Amino acid sequence: MNPIDLILEPLGYGFMINALATAVTAAGVCAVLSCWLVLIGWSLMGDAVSHAVLPGVVLAYVFSVPFAIGALLFGFLAVALIGAVRDTSRIKEDAAIGIVFSTLFALGLVLISVTPSQTDLGHIIFGNLLGVSKAELIQIVILGVLALGALLLKRKDFTLFAFDATHAHAIGLNPRLLGAALLGLLALTSVVALQAVGVILVVAMLIIPGATAHLLTDRFGRMLLIAPLISVSCAVIGLYVSYYLDTASGGMIVLTQGAVFALVYLFSPTQGLLGRKIVRSLRRDAASSKHEAAAEH
Amino acid sequence: MSTPAVTVKDLTVRYGEVLALKSASLELNSSRICGLIGMNGSGKSTLFKAIMGLVKPDSGTVHINGGTPAQARKSAAIGYVPQSEDVDWAFPVSVHDVVMMGRYGHMGFTRRPSKADKLAVDEALERVELTDYAHRQIGQLSGGQKKRAFVARGIAQNATILLLDEPFAGVDKRSEATITRLLREQASSGAAILISTHDLHALPNLADEAVLLMQKVLMHGDPQTVLRPENLALAFGLDVLGRGEDA
Numbered sequence: 046m047n048p049i050d051l052i053l054e055p056l057g058y059g060f061m062i063n064a065l066a067t068a069v070t071a072a073g074v075c076a077v078l079s080c081w082l083v084l085i086g087w088s089l090m091g092d093a094v095s096h097a098v099l100p101g102v103v104l105a106y107v108f109s110v111p112f113a114i115g116a117l118l119f120g121f122l123a124v125a126l127i128g129a130v131r132d133t134s135r136i137k138e139d140a141a142i143g144i145v146f147s148t149l150f151a152l153g154l155v156l157i158s159v160t161p162s163q164t165d166l167g168h169i170i171f172g173n174l175l176g177v178s179k180a181e182l183i184q185i186v187i188l189g190v191l192a193l194g195a196l197l198l199k200r201k202d203f204t205l206f207a208f209d210a211t212h213a214h215a216i217g218l219n220p221r222l223l224g225a226a227l228l229g230l231l232a233l234t235s236v237v238a239l240q241a242v243g244v245i246l247v248v249a250m251l252i253i254p255g256a257t258a259h260l261l262t263d264r265f266g267r268m269l270l271i272a273p274l275i276s277v278s279c280a281v282i283g284l285y286v287s288y289y290l291d292t293a294s295g296g297m298i299v300l301t302q303g304a305v306f307a308l309v310y311l312f313s314p315t316q317g318l319l320g321r322k323i324v325r326s327l328r329r330d331a332a333s334s335k336h337e338a339a340a341e342h
Numbered sequence: 343m344s345t346p347a348v349t350v351k352d353l354t355v356r357y358g359e360v361l362a363l364k365s366a367s368l369e370l371n372s373s374r375i376c377g378l379i380g381m382n383g384s385g386k387s388t389l390f391k392a393i394m395g396l397v398k399p400d401s402g403t404v405h406i407n408g409g410t411p412a413q414a415r416k417s418a419a420i421g422y423v424p425q426s427e428d429v430d431w432a433f434p435v436s437v438h439d440v441v442m443m444g445r446y447g448h449m450g451f452t453r454r455p456s457k458a459d460k461l462a463v464d465e466a467l468e469r470v471e472l473t474d475y476a477h478r479q480i481g482q483l484s485g486g487q488k489k490r491a492f493v494a495r496g497i498a499q500n501a502t503i504l505l506l507d508e509p510f511a512g513v514d515k516r517s518e519a520t521i522t523r524l525l526r527e528q529a530s531s532g533a534a535i536l537i538s539t540h541d542l543h544a545l546p547n548l549a550d551e552a553v554l555l556m557q558k559v560l561m562h563g564d565p566q567t568v569l570r571p572e573n574l575a576l577a578f579g580l581d582v583l584g585r586g587e588d589a
Contacts, residue, residue: 064363084433201453205443207435215394215445216499217415223489265434 049191055288063172064183068280068298070189071241073251076276077196078234079255080268081227084206088252089139092123093146094228095235095247097123098228099153102169102236112236113188120232121225123149150244164251172295175285187236192233195226195267203227206266241280242295249299250276257306279305345408347372347503347534348393353402355388362388364557365402369472370503370534375525377545377565378538380555380577386538389555390505393536396418406503414503418447421501423492425508431481437491441466446497466498468529470524475584486517504528504535510544522548 055061072302084093095215123145130141157166168176177185198201202223210220229250231279238247254276283298290297312320325332348370355363364387370376378387392404395411414559415419421444431526445459445467455463467473470490480491489509496504504525506587510518510559518541525548529535539545545552545565552558554577561568561576568574 198452208435211424212422214396215415215420216418263434268434
């Protein structure tokens with residue numbers, strides 16, 4: 046089989062086209078958001094909110110309202126509960142996060158077990174990329190575009206909030222509101238991604254692309270390009286690999302992102318563990334050969 | 343007499359059980375630099391936060407240019423230079439980006455810089471002598487250059503009230519001199535400046551007045567008087583009178 050056929054063959058199936066569109070949308074939006082999450086130090090918060098939306102999504106299914114509404118509600122509920130437990134007891138934040146999100150996630154599992162449904166709600170947990178319907182895809186794309194639009198429109202405020210919330214406050218911005226907006230967008234984005242890779246793996250998409258890009262550049266603007274570029278490429282590659290190897294598609298996508306992170310972690314020219322050494326020794330070689338050339342003259 | 347730039351009156355701030363400020367009163371005036379001296383935990387950071395409206399006082403008031411802190415924030419009147427420990431130096435922003443953040447209060451919804459914004463940033467960078475470093479990531483500057491970048495942000499902002507938390511910690515002598523000169527220039531063009539510092543020796547050169555803080559304002563006067571050993575002993579405990587770590 047020639048390479049073109051390798052690429053085109055899966056696209057003969059409608060479900061693969063839907064899967065590809067879903068994966069690309071989710072990977073792109075998550076990657077953009079992840080740039081702020083990793084810089085603020087909200088990776089755990091991303092983990093928490095993306096899990097805690099589960100009961101909201103199940104209840105939204107039961108009452109047939111859009112998933113996004115249920116997710117937003119439970120996303121904010123989780124953040125409020127985490128804040129309450131942290132601020133009103135001697136429990137530290139990481140423990141508060143752990144308690145709240147795992148309890149809400151468990152509530153979601155219990156709700157799924159008692160909800161009769163035609164579509165298997167269990168798919169939300171592990172994702173069901175190959176079973177995304179046209180209607181679901183439309184909802185995903187609309188939510189994705191909304192979240193992406195809001196993030197990019199206010200990107201400078203979010204970046205200032207991430208970098209120096211005190212200064213943001215001092216010049217009349219509202220850091221609380223910016224933080225809340227970011228968390229709301231996190232809940233929305235979780236809905237976009239959970240149909241692609243499932244609740245459990247959403248967090249990977251919310252952390253890995255931003256962290257990878259952070260190792261490759263010193264400019265936030267470039268991070269906002271590199272992260273989605275890597276994430277979307279990984280989504281496409283992961284999906285194709287899962288097609289040919291017949292493995293779980295959501296898992297394969299995240300595995301690809303993790304592998305790319307490992308490569309960058311080792312070989313990034315400025316931040317990589319080995320990359321820095323290689324660059325240094327190349328420079329030394331270049332310098333010494335220049336030296337030798339000069340000596341021969 | 344003109345309205346003071348900052349009026350703090352009978353300010354009490356509590357964090358749970360801990361009393362951070364106890365009925366502190368203070369006036370800061372335009373065109374003057376005030377040095378804030380006190381031990382760790384004496385309430386210096388809380389006082390900064392209260393002036394910016396970041397903590398809710400239990401009692402007492404803060405007025406800025408005769409109005410509320412919220413009004414002052416809306417008009418981007420307050421500039422803040424954070425302590426080094428409070429800054430994420432690995433954050434992917436350039437010196438230019440940081441200084442531009444000083445202009446956000448003057449920009450529209452999406453914070454697109456206008457010509458005036460760009461000009462203000464270039465001018466501020468030139469004044470702190472960082473023009474050649476404008477496109478460096480902030481972590482790649484020396485300690486003194488880092489501070490100057492944040493001072494430039496306050497200058498670009500056109501802040502009439504500048505708050506600096508420990509601007510001389512980890513700063514080389516040359517940068518300290520540059521920062522001192524810049525602050526003097528800002529003061530003479532009308533800014534009211536409050537600086538917390540541990541560097542008592544440099545204080546008389548830098549500040550027009552000094553404040554001794556220990557939950558309340560123990561003393562507010564000219565630096566030479568405030569820095570007398572018997573006065574410092576009030577704020578730092580009695581050992582200063584003997585050998586003293588700070589003497």
